[in-house]
Amino acid sequence: MDKRLKHSLIALAVASAFPLYSASAQEAQPTEEVKKPGQLETVIVTAQRRAENIKDVPMAIATLKGEKLDVLTSGGQDIRFLNGRSPSVSVESDYGRTFPRFYIRGLGNTDFDLNASQPVGLVMDDIVQENPMLKGFPVFDVDQVEVLRGPQGTLFGRNSPAGVIKFDSAKPVFRQEGYVNVGFGKDRVRNYEGAYNFPVNEVLATRISLQSQHRGNRVHNDRPGAPTTDFEGYKDNAGRIQFLLKPNKDFSALLNLHGRDMDGNATLFRANILKKGTNELVDNFDYKSYPTDGGNEQHLKNKGASLRLRWDTPGLTFHSITGYEKLDFFSRGDVDGGYGASFHQPSGPGTIPFPVETADLIPDHKQLSQEFRVESNNKGPLQWIAGVFYFDEHIQIDSISFDSFTAGNPQNAAYSTQQQDAKSYAAFGTINYTVNEAFKLRAGLRYTKDKKDFIATRVEPPQSVSNKLNDTSNNVSWDLSGTYTLNKDTNLFGRVATGYRAPSMQGRLFDLTSKPSQADAEKALSVEFGVKQDLFDRRARMSATVFNYRMKDKQLTAGSGTVNMNQLINADKVTGRGVELDLQANLSDAWAVTFGSSYNDTKIKDADLFVQSCGGGCTPLDPRIEFKDANGNVIGSAALINGNPLPRAPKWQHNFTLRYSQPLGNGEIYAYTDWAYRTSYNFFLYEASEYKAKELLEGGLRVGYRWNDGKYELAAYGRNITNRIQALGAIDFNNLTGIVNEPRTYGVQFKANF
Numbered sequence: 001m002d003k004r005l006k007h008s009l010i011a012l013a014v015a016s017a018f019p020l021y022s023a024s025a026q027e028a029q030p031t032e033e034v035k036k037p038g039q040l041e042t043v044i045v046t047a048q049r050r051a052e053n054i055k056d057v058p059m060a061i062a063t064l065k066g067e068k069l070d071v072l073t074s075g076g077q078d079i080r081f082l083n084g085r086s087p088s089v090s091v092e093s094d095y096g097r098t099f100p101r102f103y104i105r106g107l108g109n110t111d112f113d114l115n116a117s118q119p120v121g122l123v124m125d126d127i128v129q130e131n132p133m134l135k136g137f138p139v140f141d142v143d144q145v146e147v148l149r150g151p152q153g154t155l156f157g158r159n160s161p162a163g164v165i166k167f168d169s170a171k172p173v174f175r176q177e178g179y180v181n182v183g184f185g186k187d188r189v190r191n192y193e194g195a196y197n198f199p200v201n202e203v204l205a206t207r208i209s210l211q212s213q214h215r216g217n218r219v220h221n222d223r224p225g226a227p228t229t230d231f232e233g234y235k236d237n238a239g240r241i242q243f244l245l246k247p248n249k250d251f252s253a254l255l256n257l258h259g260r261d262m263d264g265n266a267t268l269f270r271a272n273i274l275k276k277g278t279n280e281l282v283d284n285f286d287y288k289s290y291p292t293d294g295g296n297e298q299h300l301k302n303k304g305a306s307l308r309l310r311w312d313t314p315g316l317t318f319h320s321i322t323g324y325e326k327l328d329f330f331s332r333g334d335v336d337g338g339y340g341a342s343f344h345q346p347s348g349p350g351t352i353p354f355p356v357e358t359a360d361l362i363p364d365h366k367q368l369s370q371e372f373r374v375e376s377n378n379k380g381p382l383q384w385i386a387g388v389f390y391f392d393e394h395i396q397i398d399s400i401s402f403d404s405f406t407a408g409n410p411q412n413a414a415y416s417t418q419q420q421d422a423k424s425y426a427a428f429g430t431i432n433y434t435v436n437e438a439f440k441l442r443a444g445l446r447y448t449k450d451k452k453d454f455i456a457t458r459v460e461p462p463q464s465v466s467n468k469l470n471d472t473s474n475n476v477s478w479d480l481s482g483t484y485t486l487n488k489d490t491n492l493f494g495r496v497a498t499g500y501r502a503p504s505m506q507g508r509l510f511d512l513t514s515k516p517s518q519a520d521a522e523k524a525l526s527v528e529f530g531v532k533q534d535l536f537d538r539r540a541r542m543s544a545t546v547f548n549y550r551m552k553d554k555q556l557t558a559g560s561g562t563v564n565m566n567q568l569i570n571a572d573k574v575t576g577r578g579v580e581l582d583l584q585a586n587l588s589d590a591w592a593v594t595f596g597s598s599y600n601d602t603k604i605k606d607a608d609l610f611v612q613s614c615g616g617g618c619t620p621l622d623p624r625i626e627f628k629d630a631n632g633n634v635i636g637s638a639a640l641i642n643g644n645p646l647p648r649a650p651k652w653q654h655n656f657t658l659r660y661s662q663p664l665g666n667g668e669i670y671a672y673t674d675w676a677y678r679t680s681y682n683f684f685l686y687e688a689s690e691y692k693a694k695e696l697l698e699g700g701l702r703v704g705y706r707w708n709d710g711k712y713e714l715a716a717y718g719r720n721i722t723n724r725i726q727a728l729g730a731i732d733f734n735n736l737t738g739i740v741n742e743p744r745t746y747g748v749q750f751k752a753n754f
Contacts, residue, residue, distance in 0.1 A: 038586050039538040046168070047148050048430070048442070049155050049385055050375070055532045058442060058481035058493035060149040060545040062086040062582055062596070068657065069142065071672050071702050074183070074717035075745045076191045076213040078236075079136050082165070084676035084698075085655050086147045087580040087598035089165075090648060092728060094739065095331055096267045097234060098300050099132040104149055105547065106576050106602035106649030107162035107524075110684070111557040111566055114329070114360055114397045115420050117504050119522070119555075121152060121160030124167045125256055127306050127323035128157030130367060130393055130422075134302060134325055137260055138238045141195045141209035143168045149580070150526045150547065151499025153477030154444030157369070158391055158424050161499025161524035161551070171254065172197055172205035172244035178754055185717075185747020187233075188216030203247045209240040219268065219290045223339050227295035227409050234264030250312045259303035266298045267739055271337030272350030274690040274727060274736040277619050287725055287743055291349060293404045294334025294357035302327035312377065319373040319387075326366050332359035334404070337737040344405055353734055357402040357409065364396040381434040391424040399508050414460040416509045418516075421453045424502070438485045446477045448500060456507025456516040465512050473521045475500040489534040499524035504555055506568050519555040519568035526550075540585035548577040554604075558611040558685055559732035572606040574646065590662060596655040602646040604685070611685050613639040618736060619689040639686035647685055648729075650678040650693075667707025675699040683730045690736055694726050698741070704749075711753050718746040 035041070043054040047061050054061055064072075064085065072081040079100050083091040090103040094112050101108055102120035109118045114132065121128060122135045129135050139145070146166040148156075156164050178196040183189070195209040217230035240258040268290055273282055304325035311318045335356040340347025344355075373387030399416040402409045430444035454469040479497035486492055500523050507516030530545035554574040558567045578600040586592050614620050622639040629635050645651075654677045661670035676698055683691040699722060704715025723744035731737040 036537070038589060040534075040541050040584060040586060043541075045144075045146050047146060047166070048432075049373070050383075054543075055491050055534070056440075056483060058440075058483045059495050059497075060528060060530060060543070060547070060580055062089075062147040062149075062543075063144055064147075065142075065144040067659075067672070068594075068674075069139070069145070070751075071657075071674060071700065071717070073139060074700070074702060074715075074749060075185055075719045075747060076183070076189055076215065076236075077719065079139060081139075082145070084653055084678055085596075085674075087582060087596045087653060087655070088149055088578065088600055089147055090650070090653075090678070092648060093136075094267050094729060096298060097236060097262060097264060098136045098298065098329070098331070100136050101132070101648075102135070102165060103648055104147070104163035104165075105549070105578060105598075106600045106646045107551070107574075108646075108648060109555070109557060110647050111504075111506070111568075113506050113508055113566055114362055115395055115418065115506070116557075117159050117501060117555075119159065119162040119499075119501050119524075121156055121158070121164040122167075123156060123164055125169050125306060126308060126321050126371075127304075127325070128369060128391070129325070130158065130391070131325075131327065131362075131365065131395065133300060133327050133329050133362065133365075134304075134367070136300075137258075137302070138211050138213070138236060139167065140193050140211040140238065141170045141207075141240070143170045149545075150495065150528055150549070151477070151479070151497040151524045153448075153497070153499040153524075154428055154430060154446045154479050155385070157389065158426070158448070158450075159501045161501050161522065169209070169240060169242070169256070170195065170197075170207065172207040172242050174199045174202075174205050174246075179751060180754075181749060181751040183747055183749035186745045187218045188214070189745065189747055190214040191749075203245060205244045205246075207240075207242045207244075209242075211239070212237045219288055221290050221292050223291050223293055225407065226293055226339075228265075228292075228297065231265045231268060231290055231296055234262065236260070236262040236264065252310045254308045256306045256308075258305070260300065262298070262300040264298050265296050266331045266333035268296070269333065269335055269337040269731050269737050269739060271348075271352060271735050271737050273738045273740070274618075274730065276617070276736065277689050279690055279692050279694050279727065281726060281738070281740070285725070287740065291339055292334045292337070293339035293355075293409075294336075295402065295409055296333050298331045300327065300329050315376065315378050317375050317377045319371070319375070321369075321371040321373070323369040324367070327362060328365070329362040330359065331361075332402075333357075335731060335737075336734050337731070338735075339404075351735055355404040356734065357404045359400050359402070361398040361400070362395060363398060364394070366394050368392045383432040384430065386429040387427070389424070389426040389428065391422070393420075393422045395420050397508075414458070416459070416507070417457045418507050419455045420505065422502075423451045425449045440483045442479075442481045442483075444479045448475045448477065448502075449473070450475075450502035450521075452503060452505060454505040454507065454516065456509050458509035458512055458514060460512055463512060465509075467507060467509075467516050469505050469507075469516055469518055471503045471505075471518065473503055475521065475523070489538075491532045492530070493532065494529045495527070497524075497526050499526070501555060504568055506566055508565055510565055514565075517566075517568040519570050520553050522555045522570070523552045524549055525552075535585075540583070543580075543582040545580045546578070547580070548575075550575050556604075556685060569609070569611070571604050571609055574602065574604055576600060576602040576646075590660055592659040594655075594657045596653075598653045600649060600651055600653075602649050604641055604644050604646065607642050609642060610638040610640050613684070613686040613732075614688055618691055621687040621689065641685050644685065644687060645682060647682050650681045652679040653677065664705065665707065667705055667710075667712075669705045670703070672702045672704075673699060684732055691730050691732075693728060696724065696726060696741070698722070698724060713749075713751040715749050715751075716746070717749065718744065720744045721746075
């Protein structure tokens with residue numbers, strides 16, 4: 001059976017198990033409905049900058065919270081735990097626990113430069129996190145994660161034509177409470193997490209949240225004299241302290257101070273681990289062995305603060321949100337993934353054409369953002385929000401290299417540096433209008449002006465060369481949506497939305513003749529329709545969406561095929577279409593299940609677009625374009641990528657959880673399993689036999705006991721319990737160098753609430 005048909009039938013079968021009920025079969029919903037035993041909790045989201053029932057918001061939204069978050073982060077997983085756990089969402093990294101790259105509906109950015117912009121916005125406690133290093137802040141003491149799929153260009157920060165992932169930390173409350181969570185596991189894993197909330201007095205409350213994660217090294221290098229002999233251990237400490245001032249019912253001020261200090265390793269690039277002509281790992285691949293002559297270390301420190309003010313007056317509510325972020329980053333790795341070279345024996349594993357040992361640094365960074373917003377708070381049919389937004393970022397990036405063949409691996413004299421200053425100004429507004437009891441309309445508009453100044457410099461003593469780029473762009477984004485209440489349990493919705501990403505610039509200059517690259521602004525137009533429904537007396541909930549989008553001047557990142565550099569390009573057009581399904585159900589008092597599924601069909605449409613390909617001798621599959629000299633001799637070729645899917649964009653993704661519990665003593669014993677499946681995807685813009693990910697199924701299991709009304713919990717967990725190891729990515733030059741997923745891990749946890 002055709003794979004696409006097979007997956008379609010699976011999704012259809014699940015959806016058909018929960019059909020739409022007819023309006024005539026429903027009774028009128030009471031004004032206030034008390035939750036009955038076995039019913040699902042009402043999900044409240046702030047996707048439209050107001051607290052609303054998720055069923056009433058006319059867009060595709062998914063949430064993660066509570067026990068599911070605890071399960072997915074059991075082994076100390078970083079933010080990549082979100083990968084595949086929500087329809088159409090992928091997360092990956094070429095930097096390890098830092099620099100996560102997010103994809104929604106196939107739209108993302110494979111750029112590994114430290115000033116790379118992404119089409120998926122990440123908002124932490126109402127503050128947009130623009131730099132990739134800010135996006136990896138650990139997830140702890142979080143109330144809820146919201147995934148807003150589709151363009152979010154009206155209400156949120158900047159650069160979100162694919163969607164927004166929104167994290168909301170637990171806020172201070174005027175009572176004493178808290179928790180402590182301690183875990184130990186394989187590879188000397190030690191995880192500590194806790195929060196303490198207390199009222200200082202009648203008007204001031206404080207919440208302190210801390211997390212400390214440690215793992216021992218689990219990969220060894222037996223090469224004599226290597227700068228680094230053990231890898232993949234880390235210590236990752238983060239904290240947050242919040243102060244809530246509420247002198248009266250009309251005014252509140254929330255101060256959030258947070259920071260992170262991480263020491264560990266960069267991602268291991270493993271030379272020649274892909275079999276020529278296939279996407280299989282080489283025979284006898286040993287995860288625990290990494291022979292290299294290069295160094296590997298990574299350090300990240302970031303700190304920030306935000307101040308949120310709210311003032312309620314008759315008819316109006318005023319908001320001020322101020323954010324400041326600063327970071328310091330260093331990451332060093334052996335990009336060639338081995339030791340020696342073909343001209344410097346011994347070398348291996350396999351052929352190492354030339355050595356590449358580099359480090360990227362961010363010695364100077366700051367981000368300042370400010371939003372002022374006012375909204376109506378009356379009870380009439382018309383509600384509105386209006387505001388202004390300002391963003392200012394400065395970043396410096398240094399790229400250095402090391403001599404792998406000299407004792408001590410000294411730093412080479414040549415280096416590159418980039419400086420970027422970005423400013424953004426915006427004015428926005430939305431209106432919600434209740435046409436009648438069954439139909440509600442929403443519309444939004446945002447004007448944005450972006451200005452970016454960029455300088456790339458290459459230094460090869462005694463020479464140096466600098467290149468400057470600057471750009472100013474303007475855009476108007478809008479959206480129009482509606483919700484139709486079919487009956488008390490069923491809402492239908494439709495949405496048309498546009499999105500925008502400001503121009504991007506890159507300049508990791510390889511030599512004195514290299515030039516920086518720039519990609520023009522990209523714009524998105526998306527249409528989606530869906531249904532949100534409560535089922536079986538609210539014991540189940542379903543959301544289904546169909547969508548179609550078009551990206552104009554889509555920003556893409558092309559590798560050089562020969563050196564460790566990126567080049568920004570624009571595709572005339574990229575299209576995407578698909579379906580998404582979210583399902584939750586309490587099957588009985590003992591059994592609960594969730595299921596998510598998505599199909600994403602993406603396509604690059606640009607007949608003249610080509611990229612360099614196959615550094616290191618892979619097997620290209622795309623049509624080729626040849627370049628000839630004045631005499632007609634072929635001097636090179638490249639891959640034509642028209643019609644290819646977007647990179648890192650699997651067509652099918654499914655996620656599934658199943659929970660079983662039974663009373664025991666004065667508590668309950670439970671088992672919780674979670675699984676995520678995705679089909680194949682291309683690593684890069686072009687297609688090659690080796691650079692195509694295999695389909696992947698990963699699962700987890702948690703078994704535990706809660707007692708004393710949930711005050712205490714003891715659990716054992718396992719992640720990637722089938723221990724499936726395969727290539728998730730590759731390096732596009734030098735040799736068949738791959739990046740693999742993490743192996744099986746397991747451990748125990750104890751949690752106490754007070």
